[in-house]
Amino acid sequence: MPVTVASEWLNSCSGCEIALVDLGERLLDVLNLVEFVHIPVLLDHKYFGQTGEKKHVDIPEAQVGIISGGIRNEEHKEIALHMRSRCQIIIALGTCATHGGIPALANSFLVSEIVERCFTTETTDDNPRTFEAPVPPLLDACYALDEHIPVDVYLPGCPPHPDQFYEALTALLQGATPELPTKSVCDTCPTVREGKGKLSKLRRFLHNPHYRSPDEPLDKMRCLLEQGFLCMGPVTRAGCGGDAKTPRCLAARVPCRGCYGPVRHDGNPMLEMLNALASNGIDVKSLPEFTSLLRFAGAHRLLRPSRQRKES
Ligand code: SF4
Numbered sequence: 323m324p325v326t327v328a329s330e331w332l333n334s335c336s337g338c339e340i341a342l343v344d345l346g347e348r349l350l351d352v353l354n355l356v357e358f359v360h361i362p363v364l365l366d367h368k369y370f371g372q373t374g375e376k377k378h379v380d381i382p383e384a385q386v387g388i389i390s391g392g393i394r395n396e397e398h399k400e401i402a403l404h405m406r407s408r409c410q411i412i413i414a415l416g417t418c419a420t421h422g423g424i425p426a427l428a429n430s431f432l433v434s435e436i437v438e439r440c441f442t443t444e445t446t447d448d449n450p451r452t453f454e455a456p457v458p459p460l461l462d463a464c465y466a467l468d469e470h471i472p473v474d475v476y477l478p479g480c481p482p483h484p485d486q487f488y489e490a491l492t493a494l495l496q497g498a499t500p501e502l503p504t505k506s507v508c509d510t511c512p513t514v515r516e517g518k519g520k521l522s523k524l525r526r527f528l529h530n531p532h533y534r535s536p537d538e539p540l541d542k543m544r545c546l547l548e549q550g551f552l553c554m555g556p557v558t559r560a561g562c563g564g565d566a567k568t569p570r571c572l573a574a575r576v577p578c579r580g581c582y583g584p585v586r587h588d589g590n591p592m593l594e595m596l597n598a599l600a601s602n603g604i605d606v607k608s609l610p611e612f613t614s615l616l617r618f619a620g621a622h623r624l625l626r627p628s629r630q631r632k633e634s
């Protein structure tokens with residue numbers, strides 16, 4: 323009997339669903355083992371019955387529920403609670419679901435500021451005030467999934483690497499619990515570390531890092547943090563390289579942005595990165611702003627509107 327799977331997307335861009343498509347030929351193996359009973363990215367399945375005949379949301383029961391995206395409005399919350407009641411196992415797919423992701427950057431603003439910015443400024447629309455019922459009301463913040471429902475399996479990544487997704491799915495199909503890497507991006511990065519860099523100030527990533535030639539192997543290039551670039555590798559969970567292991571951005575000689583979220587699920591990348599910068603001899607005051615250290619992990623109340631804004 324195939325395993326029944328329900329999939330939902332909440333406050334997300336649908337990029338995580340690409341991890342499913344990117345399974346390539348392995349998708350054929352997966353499709354032999356699962357039966358998708360609900361997957362809006364592929365199949366038109368209405369929440370209130372196909373003709374709108376039901377009074378309540380009705381998603382079919384499934385053994386596995388996959389949810390991408392965090393929870394930003396009342397509809398997301400209702401669907402997440404319903405999925406939890408219908409699915410035996412819930413997978414939080416992608417960093418928006420595990421830690422809020424990019425949309426949680428908005429958590430440094432009040433809802434009123436967001437609405438004003440989006441609906442009443444710089445518009446080319448003749449009738450810009452369109453934010454009214456039946457648009458689902460916004461919650462006070464963008465939440466990670468586990469702030470509203472219990473989550474069984476976390477698969478971070480923006481998007482998660484298809485190798486990891488495949489590994490997790492096959493483990494679940496065999497009745498095992500998938501395990502996440504417990505190391506940091508630095509632990510899987512082949513660049514050369516020589517100790518503290520010479521720079522005491524961060525450099526903006528406007529120029530290429532130093533390496534001799536494009537053919538020079540990565541294990542000959544000096545660590546980007548030691549070259550003075552803001553590389554979030556020390557505080558970011560490994561895994562983005564999939565089976566190849568080499569972190570994806572570093573393979574392109576670009577600093578890690580932190581898209582796999584903190585190494586420990588409840589870590590605080592902002593505090594941990596400030597610590598890493600200081601240990602590397604970099605003056606943290608040379609950071610133009612701190613919010614970007616929580617670029618992917620602003621849920622769990624890590625990013626909040628400033629006190630000044632709240633009071634004004
Ligand atoms: S800080 Fe960046 S470049 Fe340096 S080891 Fe870590 S991931 Fe690699």
Ligand code: SF4
Pocket residue numbers: 480507558559562563569570571572577578579580581582
């Ligand atoms: S190197 Fe960092 S930002 Fe780049 S894909 Fe990996 S975790 Fe994400």
